[in-house]
Amino acid sequence: MTFTRRQFMKAGVAVSAASAFPSIWWRVxxxxxxxxxxxxxxxxxxxxVEGGNDGIxxxxxxxxxxxxxxxxxxxxxxxxxxxxxxxxxxxxxxxxDPLHNGELALxxxxxxxxxLYDSGNLAVMCGVHYPNPNxxxxxxxxxxxxxxxxxxxxxxxWMGRTVDTLCSASSSAVPAVDTEGQLNPLFYGNTSVFAFxxxxxxxFPVSDAITNAGLKSAYRNSFSNxxxxxxxxxxxxxxxxxxxxxxxxxKVDLYGSANESLATNLNGLLHGSGAFGVSGVRQNFTxxxxxxxxxxxxxxxxxxxxxxxxxxxxxxIGGFDTHTDQGSYTNTAIATKVQNGFPGEYHGSLMHHIDRxxxxxWADVQGDAVLKGTTVLMTFSEFGRRVEENGDHDQHxxxxxxxxxxxxxxxxxxxxxAIATHLVGGVYGAYPELDTPNLDDDGNAVFQLDFRHxxxxxxxxxxGLSGPTAKSILGGYDYLTDPASANFLA
Amino acid sequence: xxxxxxxxxxxxxxxxxxxxAGFGHNGRYNKFTGEATQVRFFANLTPDKAVAKLxxxxxxxxxxxxxxxxxxxxFAKLQLWWVxxxxxxxxxxREKMVLFLHTHFATAxxxxxxxxxxxxxxxxxxxxAVGDFRxxxxxxxxxxxxLWWLDGTLNKNGKPNENYxxxxxxxxxxxxxDFNNQHNYAQKDVTEAARVLTGWRFREDKGKIIVEIPSYRxxxxxxxxxxxxxxxxxxxxxxxxxxxxxxSPIEEEYTVLIDGIFNHLDTENxxxxxxxxxxxxxxxxxxxxxxxxxxxxxDLSLIDDLADVFVANNYSLAAVLNAMFMREExxxxxxxxxxxxxxxxxxxxxMLRGKxxxxxxxxxxxxxxxxxxxxxxxxxxxxxxxxxxSWITTQxxxxxxxxxxxxxxxxxxxxxDVGHNVNSFLDTKATxxxxxxxxFLTLLGLFHVDDATRTQxxxxxxxxxxxxxLTNPDYVQVQVRGLLNLILTLPDYHVH
Numbered sequence: 001m002t003f004t005r006r007q008f009m010k011a012g013v014a015v016s017a018a019s020a021f022p023s024i025w026w027r028v029x030x031x032x033x034x035x036x037x038x039x040x041x042x043x044x045x046x047x048x049v050e051g052g053n054d055g056i057x058x059x060x061x062x063x064x065x066x067x068x069x070x071x072x073x074x075x076x077x078x079x080x081x082x083x084x085x086x087x088x089x090x091x092x093x094x095x096x097d098p099l100h101n102g103e104l105a106l107x108x109x110x111x112x113x114x115x116l117y118d119s120g121n122l123a124v125m126c127g128v129h130y131p132n133p134n135x136x137x138x139x140x141x142x143x144x145x146x147x148x149x150x151x152x153x154x155x156x157x158w159m160g161r162t163v164d165t166l167c168s169a170s171s172s173a174v175p176a177v178d179t180e181g182q183l184n185p186l187f188y189g190n191t192s193v194f195a196f197x198x199x200x201x202x203x204f205p206v207s208d209a210i211t212n213a214g215l216k217s218a219y220r221n222s223f224s225n226x227x228x229x230x231x232x233x234x235x236x237x238x239x240x241x242x243x244x245x246x247x248x249x250x251k252v253d254l255y256g257s258a259n260e261s262l263a264t265n266l267n268g269l270l271h272g273s274g275a276f277g278v279s280g281v282r283q284n285f286t287x288x289x290x291x292x293x294x295x296x297x298x299x300x301x302x303x304x305x306x307x308x309x310x311x312x313x314x315x316x317i318g319g320f321d322t323h324t325d326q327g328s329y330t331n332t333a334i335a336t337k338v339q340n341g342f343p344g345e346y347h348g349s350l351m352h353h354i355d356r357x358x359x360x361x362w363a364d365v366q367g368d369a370v371l372k373g374t375t376v377l378m379t380f381s382e383f384g385r386r387v388e389e390n391g392d393h394d395q396h397x398x399x400x401x402x403x404x405x406x407x408x409x410x411x412x413x414x415x416x417x418a419i420a421t422h423l424v425g426g427v428y429g430a431y432p433e434l435d436t437p438n439l440d441d442d443g444n445a446v447f448q449l450d451f452r453h454x455x456x457x458x459x460x461x462x463x464g465l466s467g468p469t470a471k472s473i474l475g476g477y478d479y480l481t482d483p484a485s486a487n488f489l490a
Numbered sequence: 491x492x493x494x495x496x497x498x499x500x501x502x503x504x505x506x507x508x509x510x511a512g513f514g515h516n517g518r519y520n521k522f523t524g525e526a527t528q529v530r531f532f533a534n535l536t537p538d539k540a541v542a543k544l545x546x547x548x549x550x551x552x553x554x555x556x557x558x559x560x561x562x563x564x565f566a567k568l569q570l571w572w573v574x575x576x577x578x579x580x581x582x583x584r585e586k587m588v589l590f591l592h593t594h595f596a597t598a599x600x601x602x603x604x605x606x607x608x609x610x611x612x613x614x615x616x617x618x619a620v621g622d623f624r625x626x627x628x629x630x631x632x633x634x635x636x637l638w639w640l641d642g643t644l645n646k647n648g649k650p651n652e653n654y655x656x657x658x659x660x661x662x663x664x665x666x667x668d669f670n671n672q673h674n675y676a677q678k679d680v681t682e683a684a685r686v687l688t689g690w691r692f693r694e695d696k697g698k699i700i701v702e703i704p705s706y707r708x709x710x711x712x713x714x715x716x717x718x719x720x721x722x723x724x725x726x727x728x729x730x731x732x733x734x735x736x737x738s739p740i741e742e743e744y745t746v747l748i749d750g751i752f753n754h755l756d757t758e759n760x761x762x763x764x765x766x767x768x769x770x771x772x773x774x775x776x777x778x779x780x781x782x783x784x785x786x787x788x789d790l791s792l793i794d795d796l797a798d799v800f801v802a803n804n805y806s807l808a809a810v811l812n813a814m815f816m817r818e819e820x821x822x823x824x825x826x827x828x829x830x831x832x833x834x835x836x837x838x839x840x841m842l843r844g845k846x847x848x849x850x851x852x853x854x855x856x857x858x859x860x861x862x863x864x865x866x867x868x869x870x871x872x873x874x875x876x877x878x879x880s881w882i883t884t885q886x887x888x889x890x891x892x893x894x895x896x897x898x899x900x901x902x903x904x905x906x907d908v909g910h911n912v913n914s915f916l917d918t919k920a921t922x923x924x925x926x927x928x929x930f931l932t933l934l935g936l937f938h939v940d941d942a943t944r945t946q947x948x949x950x951x952x953x954x955x956x957x958x959x960l961t962n963p964d965y966v967q968v969q970v971r972g973l974l975n976l977i978l979t980l981p982d983y984h985v986h
Contacts, residue, residue, distance in 0.1 A: 136603075151601065154871070181887065188870060192886075204888070207971060209971040210899075210972050215972070217951070219975070222946050222947075226947075226976070226981070229942045234981065235938070237981075238982060238985065240882065248887045340858055383543055474845070
């Protein structure tokens with residue numbers, strides 16, 4: 001397999017070379033202000049819902065239409081178990097199922113997302129998954145990460161390949177950030193992606209033995225001189241390593257100095273006032289805090305702020321593997337297991353968490369003149385859950401691994417977008433049929449929309465790579481016509 | 491033949507041999523001479539005896555990783571066991587070959603989710619590390635982890651699955667193209683090979699893996715592999731593998747295929763598999779002829795010399811490795827490879843007799859090494875780790891610098907997860923910064939660092955030689971350990 005390699009890092013690294021005068025122990029570090037072209041452009045936030053979300057209780061059938069979905073739902077999910085009563089769905093009703101025209105509603109706790117739906121900023125993609133579903137967390141996650149249901153293609157991630165294509169001219173650009181310390185496989189590729197649990201983790205590593213600030217600075221000096229020498233005077237591998245190491249050093253400083261100002265902002269706004277402030281949304285919901293960090297990093301990339309260059313992000317929220325004690329909406333018999341959640345509702349509390357976090361994030365984005373037109377958020381989960389609740393249809397019931405679930409895409413609608421394409425809110429795909437004859441051999445819903453359709457539209461219509469390129473990133477999958485009716489970006 | 495001239499043998503070349511044919515010397519150090527004693531020992535031998543010594547390995551039973559459990563730490567224990575072997579073994583060439591074979595037959599826990607299977611495959615690689623490569627390919631074909639990984643168990647009579655049949659030829663033996671850019675095999679050859687391989691499966695019985703081939707699952711028809719396919723391949727007539735119908739015994743039919751693959755001649759009438767494998771070995775142990783040699787053809791004649799040795803010795807890995815390590819070109823300084831994460835971490839720990847403990851140790855597989863891009867037992871796909879510059883990104887470099895900082899700063903006490911005893915290597919009587927710097931550079935196998943870099947390293951120790959304060963524990967703790975930190979991050983140190 002031949003392996004093309006990018007050229008050396010371009011000029012723009014403000015590192016003084018050959019500073020061989022050791023009397024200067026201190027040195028003001030100048031961060032690289034020039035960004036690689038791939039580090040400028042629209043933003044994408046990927047929300048990874050980990051564990052397999054029970055989509056059937058997130059986008060809920062409210063009536064049968066020409067199908068059987070509400071009837072089937074009420075047959076296999078009972079009031080003592082995880083059933084969410086039809087009577088509680090009025091306030092969060094959205095559009096109808098494109099397949100059978102049955103009414104659909106978001107989970108009763110998703111009032112913020114309902115408002116986004118009404119304002120035209122939410123696309124609800126129904127029945128999303130892939131053929132021949134695998135029910136293992138690891139295997140199905142890998143399929144979603146690689147956009148490769150057959151698992152015979154390369155081990156790179158779909159977003160890894162996308163940023164490789166976006167950044168083909170740069171060896172050292174960092175266009176993406178993963179808000180977890182270990183890089184998620186969806187980013188696997190040749191382009192650097194910073195991965196950190198907390199922004200303060202991102203520091204240039206210097207031996208702990210060097211505690212004196214002056215000496216730390218001197219160490220950084222020595223490092224920079226050595227690496228600049230490799231860039232300027234060495235060849236081959238040494239030169240390439242010199243270039244990448246120099247960028248690593250400069251980028252980390254850039255994020256670090258951004259962190260100082262961001263930390264002030266973050267702290268101030270974590271306890272701020274308003275709908276999402278004092279009530280403690282960001283304090284109480286980890287996803288909201290992480291999205292706030294993402295918001296701050298995106299702001300950092302704008303003119304007037306320290307340009308950071310990151311514009312593609314992953315945040316995650318876990319806890320969705322609800323095999324037991326999934327809880328319902330009205331069963332308050334058991335105490336909540338979720339912080340700031342609702343008694344008796346495990347999954348419902350997670351729905352609330354997602355709703356508060358995404359709403360707070362979107363409010364932040366809408367409040368920013370630039371970001372409101374340049375930001376799209378998408379969710380994904382490795383699979384959905386079993387149609388029928390397990391156990392004894394009581395408060396201990398939950399759901400086993402399933403297949404197709406709905407996914408959300410939030411973005412600027414017509415007139416709001418800073419680029420030519422915009423989101424068209426609505427319900428897309430088809431809500432899978434939930435009645436027993438239409439389930440697969442495992443009792444799972446049959447998928448209606450291949451997830452690569454969503455990926456393809458994002459790569460092509462939002463991130464701006466050509467149709468053929470997007471198709472190639474997806475291993476040849478022809479997302480645009482599969483089907484065209486599910487196109488949510490126009 | 492361009493073998494190294496014994497008159498050119500040196501400490502530096504012995505150090506290079508230990509580094510590339512293993513993970514570096516074992517860290518034992520002579521403070522008076524400023525030399526690693528193991529390197530000096532090998533330098534005092536003639537090159538042929540030095541190479542022969544490396545290839546002489548005890549064959550006593552190697553203790554396995556113990557009981558492996560499924561669960562959250564599934565592979566952490568297995569990964570740690572292997573890393574520990576690489577750090578402590580007295581036969582590093584064997585473990586280096588296991589690493590090569592794991593990279594070559596890339597099988598991953600992302601799909602083969604049971605540690606027992608991956609551990610069994612690893613033991614197979616260890617058994618054949620310097621053994622008969624053709625026999626290894628045969629046994630790897632019916633290895634349970636491989637059957638799982640490349641769907642061998644799904645390949646059955648009437649319902650063929652070509653996955654292994656393809657990768658066997660494309661990746662494990664022949665390659666898609668020969669050196670003349672002609673196809674080595676056609677789609678028809680993949681399907682015919684798949685038919686030969688039908689029927690294999692595995693099961694477990696009381697915790698042991700049983701691999702079997704029930705006859706009803708096997709396609710017993712007649713097969714022809716490597717007939718010329720117009721428009722695709724022009725095959726030497728002697729390449730034909732003809733498996734008659736109802737070949738018996740069924741359990742051995744696959745060996746006919748493998749033997750035939752190793753007899754395959756390319757469009758230059760050269761042994762295809764030998765050329766392909768030797769090229770991979772040379773790329774792993776020395777350099778990539780396409781990347782480093784200005785004229786690829788010159789180096790490809792070197793590949794052919796070595797391929798001849800491989801064939802003449804019935805695909806003995808020991809024989810071809812011996813020939814490789816005797817070549818002048820193996821010691822040429824200008825042509826190198828980038829150290830992968832395992833080589834970087836294990837090599838550093840060996841040469842500094844470093845400590846790996848605490849939570850860093852427990853998590854070395856899925857933490858340190860995974861973050862640098864090389865999780866053992868989990869290559870990204872069957873095409874394996876791409877190597878060279880693919881190891882080097884902004885993020886992975888920061889990970890390497892982090893490890894370097896920890897190893898440099900830490901000591902070997904209970905308080906450190908990672909560390910080394912700097913006093914083992916420090917000559918407190920040194921009077922010049924150059925002496926201190928050069929000793930550490932030599933210790934870590936860096937013989938050709940340029941003057942500008944040496945100057946920077948010396949300046950770190952102080953503005954002039956009077957700044958040296960080697961009997962002062964604080965100076966040693968900060969400046970000398972800091973010097974090691976810098977050396978472990980040098981661009982030169984990431985290359986070998």
